[in-house]
Amino acid sequence: MKNVTLRMAWRNLWRHGKRTWLTVGAMIFSNTLLVFSISLQFGSYDMMINNSLQAFSGHIQLQHPRYLKQPKMRYAVPAINARAQGLREQLGMSAISARATGFALASSEERSYGLQIIGVDANHEPLVSTLPGLVKRGRYLQAEAVEEIVIGSVLARNLKVEIGDELTFIGSGFDDSFAAGVVRVVGIFESGISDLDRSMAQVNLGYFQDVFAMQGQGHSIVIRARHIEDVDPLMSSLSITTANLDNLAVRHWDELQPGLRQAIQADMTSAWFMYIVLIVLVAFSVLNTQLMSVLERTREFGTMMALGLKPARLARLIMLETGLMTGLGLIIGIGIGALLTGYLSVVGFSYPGMAEMADKFNLPDHMYPTISTLSLILGPGIVALGSLLAAIYPALRLNRLRPIEAMRAV
Amino acid sequence: MSAIHCHQLCKTFKQGDEIITGLDHVDLTIETGEFVCLSGPSGSGKTTLLNAIGGLDTPDSGEIHMGDIRIDQLERGALADMRLRHIGFVFQAYNLIPVLSAQENVEFVMQVQGVSAQERARKAREILQEVGLEGMEDRRPAQLSGGQQQRVAVARAIVSHPDLVLADEPTANLDSVASAHLMGLFASLNEHHRITFVISTHDKRVMGYARRLIGMRDGKIISDETQ
Numbered sequence A: 001m002k003n004v005t006l007r008m009a010w011r012n013l014w015r016h017g018k019r020t021w022l023t024v025g026a027m028i029f030s031n032t033l034l035v036f037s038i039s040l041q042f043g044s045y046d047m048m049i050n051n052s053l054q055a056f057s058g059h060i061q062l063q064h065p066r067y068l069k070q071p072k073m074r075y076a077v078p079a080i081n082a083r084a085q086g087l088r089e090q091l092g093m094s095a096i097s098a099r100a101t102g103f104a105l106a107s108s109e110e111r112s113y114g115l116q117i118i119g120v121d122a123n124h125e126p127l128v129s130t131l132p133g134l135v136k137r138g139r140y141l142q143a144e145a146v147e148e149i150v151i152g153s154v155l156a157r158n159l160k161v162e163i164g165d166e167l168t169f170i171g172s173g174f175d176d177s178f179a180a181g182v183v184r185v186v187g188i189f190e191s192g193i194s195d196l197d198r199s200m201a202q203v204n205l206g207y208f209q210d211v212f213a214m215q216g217q218g219h220s221i222v223i224r225a226r227h228i229e230d231v232d233p234l235m236s237s238l239s240i241t242t243a244n245l246d247n248l249a250v251r252h253w254d255e256l257q258p259g260l261r262q263a264i265q266a267d268m269t270s271a272w273f274m275y276i277v278l279i280v281l282v283a284f285s286v287l288n289t290q291l292m293s294v295l296e297r298t299r300e301f302g303t304m305m306a307l308g309l310k311p312a313r314l315a316r317l318i319m320l321e322t323g324l325m326t327g328l329g330l331i332i333g334i335g336i337g338a339l340l341t342g343y344l345s346v347v348g349f350s351y352p353g354m355a356e357m358a359d360k361f362n363l364p365d366h367m368y369p370t371i372s373t374l375s376l377i378l379g380p381g382i383v384a385l386g387s388l389l390a391a392i393y394p395a396l397r398l399n400r401l402r403p404i405e406a407m408r409a410v
Numbered sequence B: 001m002s003a004i005h006c007h008q009l010c011k012t013f014k015q016g017d018e019i020i021t022g023l024d025h026v027d028l029t030i031e032t033g034e035f036v037c038l039s040g041p042s043g044s045g046k047t048t049l050l051n052a053i054g055g056l057d058t059p060d061s062g063e064i065h066m067g068d069i070r071i072d073q074l075e076r077g078a079l080a081d082m083r084l085r086h087i088g089f090v091f092q093a094y095n096l097i098p099v100l101s102a103q104e105n106v107e108f109v110m111q112v113q114g115v116s117a118q119e120r121a122r123k124a125r126e127i128l129q130e131v132g133l134e135g136m137e138d139r140r141p142a143q144l145s146g147g148q149q150q151r152v153a154v155a156r157a158i159v160s161h162p163d164l165v166l167a168d169e170p171t172a173n174l175d176s177v178a179s180a181h182l183m184g185l186f187a188s189l190n191e192h193h194r195i196t197f198v199i200s201t202h203d204k205r206v207m208g209y210a211r212r213l214i215g216m217r218d219g220k221i222i223s224d225e226t227q
Helices: A004-057 A079-093 A153-159 A192-197 A207-213 A226-246 A258-296 A299-307 A309-347 A353-361 A373-390 A392-400 A403-407 B047-052 B076-086 B104-115 B117-130 B146-158 B176-193
Strands: A061-062 A096-107 A112-120 A135-138 A150-151 A168-172 A179-187 A200-204 A220-223 A249-252 B001-016 B020-033 B036-037 B061-066 B087-090 B164-169 B196-203 B212-217 B220-226
Touching: A004 A226, A004 A309, A004 A373, A004 B104, A061 A226, A079 A096, A079 A220, A079 A226, A096 A153, A096 A207, A112 A153, A112 A168, A112 A192, A112 A207, A135 B164, A150 A153, A150 A192, A150 A309, A153 A179, A153 A192, A168 B020, A179 A207, A192 A200, A200 A207, A200 B117, A220 A226, A226 A249, A226 B087, A258 A299, A258 A309, A258 A392, A299 A309, A299 A403, A309 A373, A309 B117, B001 B047, B001 B196, B020 B047, B020 B196, B020 B220, B036 B047, B036 B176, B047 B061, B047 B164, B047 B196, B087 B104, B087 B146, B104 B117, B104 B146, B146 B164, B146 B176, B164 B176, B176 B196
Parallel strands: A112 A200, A150 A179, B036 B196, B036 B212, B087 B164, B164 B196
Antiparallel strands: A061 A220, A061 A249, A096 A112, A096 A168, A096 A220, A135 A179, A150 A200, A168 A179, B001 B020, B001 B061, B212 B220
16 A cells, blocks of 8 residues: 555554444444345345236236226227237247136025136136136136136135035126126135135136127236246337237236335335434444544644644545445445355245245245345445445544644643 | 744733733744754743744734745645645654554655655655664554654654754653754754754753754743854
């Protein structure tokens, strides 16, 4: 180091090595914790998004432009099976499935309940939704079979039906005709999502189209991306493709499930409140260390001022010392945090009871933190900024010093 | 042109309810290259006068000129610049920066002055050699004796060839041998570099080196003799 000021700043840190290490230790701890927590948070959001979207809505849906705001039967997509097949071939993806949605009153021998009845492509539905895997009693729909239905566990309890029982339903068809059918319950699913379990039923799409007079139409083509990161590129290519497909609307999961983004934002806000508390504590630790350091070295600062150094130069020295201390905490903290998070992002981790819960709801049994540049630098960056801001007050105090009085300080 | 000119300098201090006179209408002119000792008992105003001349303290009234510059009217920043470029200080307690080696202590001021790394390293080595500290460049102040520390302080004060060196009781913490060494060094630097020295002391042996001896009491100059 040719720069004497830099050498002086570095050595000043170690005049009270234990005190410096305590402050740097607080920074290392908070930086490690922040890297891990933020990475875990990002990982859990990815998991939350995937789990929610894979349960039913998928990552992207193609719909009639007015269907999202007004989900009426008449806002349908013509020749939906052919279009879904065309997209599969065009995009080289199989996780694309067609659906049609209607509302009906379902009756068992004892009770009647309103339900949302979905016509699904039984071959492709398991590729876009985890619901078929959540059938706890009976089985899921079979492509060749008609007059079968799978229903939610709460709905089954409310209707007092079991596997093999018959349900009749009546609703209104596409052309406002009377739609009615008799179906046999072949499966009962348990998704853990109360809305689905209480009011949803699925039948084969062909059967639905016959009963509801859909004439080959449906309401949505559901697409499940391989990874959440693939959604936006897929959206772009679909927007170009669908320009030639009767002006269908391409719906992002954000539009399909707006509550999900809000839930993530609410969680992020509460987590950041805790992080800010941690960062403020570290900043106070830095403030204490640097204030003590300035008070202890008053005589030395007086000498330097007598030799011709201006207070601004001395303030820069304090900021440089803080910068070095912060840099040390930043490098070690990010290093440890990255190693820990990197390891857990590969092997994953779980907490007691997570495996049972995952098994019950067809979810992953391990959590995986998502390590990224942002998760590595966001928290430690704010810690560094807070530390430097905390050092401004001790640095500014030097402006009040007068060389003569300062040199007389004990 | 005179190095220093003071006109009717007054300075008082408040100590509790009591007003203490530091300087009482002091008139003084010091020419370039002079070797001056300010003598007198404690509280006579020697240090107050040095501090005023060095721009470390401002007088209540009166004028201080250093060459063409009236320093008692300079702003803080300009005063700091003047100290940095024109005045060297030697303090009673050495006042070295403890975390820096002897050479770094000498280099530090030059770095602030903007001297290049290579140039300041060369100058620092040369001046340390001149003050008799060759081979001790890398020692920290705690590894040096009092006399050696004071010589580092002298090297720091003169390395940039200031117009004036102000030394406040520089031998107070030194034994007689080290004192004699230091004063010999001052006299030699004064002679060879034509640096003006103003030294405050109440040590009779130190006064023996002075070519001009100014006596002070109660903030006034009571004698001014050229030896």
